[in-house]
Amino acid sequence: MRIGVVTFPGSLDDRDAARAVRECGGEAVMLWHGDADLKGVDAVILPGGFSYGDYLRCGAIARFAPVMDALVPAARGGLPVLGICNGFQVLTESHLLPGALIRNDHRKFNCVDQRLVVENASTDWTSDFEAGQEITIVLKNGEGGFVADEKTLDTLEGEGRVVFRYVPDAEGRNPNGSYRHIAGITNERGNVVGLMPHPEHAVEEGYGPSLDGRGFFTSIIKQTLESAATA
Amino acid sequence: MGSIVVDVMLKPEILDPQGQAVGGALPRLGFNGFTDVRQGKRFVLTVDGDVTDEHLAAAREAAETLLSNPVIEDVVSVHVLDESAADEGAADQSAADEADAPAEDADGEPDEAEDGEQ
Numbered sequence: 001m002r003i004g005v006v007t008f009p010g011s012l013d014d015r016d017a018a019r020a021v022r023e024c025g026g027e028a029v030m031l032w033h034g035d036a037d038l039k040g041v042d043a044v045i046l047p048g049g050f051s052y053g054d055y056l057r058c059g060a061i062a063r064f065a066p067v068m069d070a071l072v073p074a075a076r077g078g079l080p081v082l083g084i085c086n087g088f089q090v091l092t093e094s095h096l097l098p099g100a101l102i103r104n105d106h107r108k109f110n111c112v113d114q115r116l117v118v119e120n121a122s123t124d125w126t127s128d129f130e131a132g133q134e135i136t137i138v139l140k141n142g143e144g145g146f147v148a149d150e151k152t153l154d155t156l157e158g159e160g161r162v163v164f165r166y167v168p169d170a171e172g173r174n175p176n177g178s179y180r181h182i183a184g185i186t187n188e189r190g191n192v193v194g195l196m197p198h199p200e201h202a203v204e205e206g207y208g209p210s211l212d213g214r215g216f217f218t219s220i221i222k223q224t225l226e227s228a229a230t231a
Numbered sequence: 232m233g234s235i236v237v238d239v240m241l242k243p244e245i246l247d248p249q250g251q252a253v254g255g256a257l258p259r260l261g262f263n264g265f266t267d268v269r270q271g272k273r274f275v276l277t278v279d280g281d282v283t284d285e286h287l288a289a290a291r292e293a294a295e296t297l298l299s300n301p302v303i304e305d306v307v308s309v310h311v312l313d314e315s316a317a318d319e320g321a322a323d324q325s326a327a328d329e330a331d332a333p334a335e336d337a338d339g340e341p342d343e344a345e346d347g348e349q
Contacts, residue, residue, distance in 0.1 A: 057300055064297065093300065100302040102241075103248045147245060147303060177246065 001026045001221045004041035006071075006087075008033040008062045012049030013084065013200060020200035021045070024217035033065040042224045043080035043124070044071060046087025048140075048198055058101060058143050059089030068094060080124040080220055081192045085141055088184070088194030097185055097194045098156065099148035104141070105177025113209035114139035114175060114197050115167035116183050120160050123190040128219040134167065135212035137202040144176035144196040146183070153180055161186050164195050233282035234312040235290040239299045240271035274298050275312065282311045 003021045005028055007014045018028035029041050033051075038044065052061035062068070068090075075081045075096050083091040091097040104110060115136050118129040129135070148156070156162050157180070164184035166174035174181045176196070184195025199213030241247050247269050254268035276293070278286050287309065294306040 056297070060297065060300065092302070098302075100300055102245060102303060105246055105248060107248045107252055145246070149244075 001224050002029050002039075002041045003027070003217075003220065004029045004031040004038055004044040006031045006033060006044065006046050006067055008049070008051035008065060008090075010050045010053055011047050011086070013198065014047040014049070016198075017045045017047045017084065017200045020203045020213065020217055023203050024214050024221060026217060026221045031067055033062065033067050036066040036070045038067075038070050038074060038079075042228075043082070043220050044075075046081065046083040046090050047200070048085030048087060051086055051090065054086075054143070057089075057093065059086060059091075059093040062086075062090045063093040072096060075187075075192050078189060078191050080223065082125050082216065082220070083192075083194035084198055084200065085144070085196055088196055089143070091192060091194040096192050097187060098152045099146055099182075099185070101143050101196070102145045102147055103143045104145055104175070109140070109142045110144065110175045111138075111140045112175060113137070114183075116164045116197060117167060118163070119165055120163040120186060120190075122160075123163055123186045123193050123219075124223045125193040125216050125219050126163060127223060128215040135215070136210045137197045137199050137213050138208055139175055139197040141176065141196050144178065146176075146178035146185075146196070148179065153182075156182070156185055159188065161188070163193055164197070233278055233280065233286075233314075235276045235278070235282055235286060236308065236310055236312050237274040237276065237290060237294045237298055237306065238271060238308040239274070239294070239304050240269060240307050242303055242305055243269075245303045271307070272298075287311070 003026045005014050005018045007030060018030065021028040029039055031039060051059060055061060072094055089101045092100050113136050115134055118126060118131060118133045118135060121127060121129045121131045162182050163186050165181045166183045168174050168181055183197060184193060186193045199216040202208035202210050202213030250268040250270040253270060257265055276290050291309050294309055299306050
């Protein structure tokens with residue numbers, strides 16, 4: 001079970017993501033933004049950070065990195081891809097996922113332990129959760145407000161493609177102004193998942209608010225092993 | 232050497248927190264007449280020689296693919312930077328500066344005085 005982790009210039013959490021993969025029993029393979037080579041991995045994580053300094057728009061320049069020339073068609077063909085935070089922004093800029101992420105409505109950077117509800121436990125990255133389960137993982141972003149037009153939002157909801165929702169606070173607000181409290185979504189096929197919060201920071205005792213992040217990595221490892229067994 | 236200007240704005244329905252922050256700061260400086268601020272981006276693409284139709288077509292394509300994200304932004308203008316118009320603008324500006332200068336000299340630091348009263 002080999003999971004690639006892409007490093008862009010300005011990626012921040014690539015090593016944490018690789019560590020989380022290993023902690024959960026997978027093999028982490030580092031991928032380089034400048035190489036259009038996925039090294040035969042079974043799945044890919046686009047990590048958090050500030051690729052290309054967040055210049056132009058978050059994720060906008062990373063989208064055109066050579067590694068994305070290989071990744072985009074592979075993802076369309078079914079390769080499991082998880083985009084975390086900046087990785088989610090790269091996925092929307094690449095049109096692998098709909099919508100966009102804009103600056104937090106309150107204009108402050110978030111750094112909190114965030115409660116989420118898992119709404120879709122049938123994607124490649126969430127099958128170890130149960131629908132309706134509440135998890136707490138780290139959220140840290142400046143531009144995490146998920147936006148899309150009403151039709152796209154209705155489609156996402158209608159097709160069960162909202163994977164995670166923020167648990168709103170007492171005033172009914174979510175941490176970044178995301179429409180309909182959406183924290184993470186998936187594509188039609190369920191192999192590409194993007195979310196703003198960081199599961200890789202919640203996989204080890206003593207670090208982070210919980211071990212809830214492990215489910216992302218154990219899900220994909222099981223999925224891949226099962227698909228290998230049936231292949 | 233010619234240049235092409237590409238202007239990009241957030242779609243009207245997309246929240247603009249940066250524009251709001253700027254809008255919030257204006258009254259503190261005494262600018263009370265502005266009800267809303269939207270902040271956009273301007274790109275200036277420079278080419279060797281004069282701007283051709285091919286350059287303009289390429290700039291439009293770049294504007295739609297890289298310079299803007301059609302989910303949240305509109306390309307509001309792609310046009311050739313008119314050097315003569317820019318020169319006129321600069322001339323107008325320096326004329327305005329000259330017109331302002333004697334007034335400031337006349338009553339001494341009027342800006343600070345006005346701010347103090349706000």
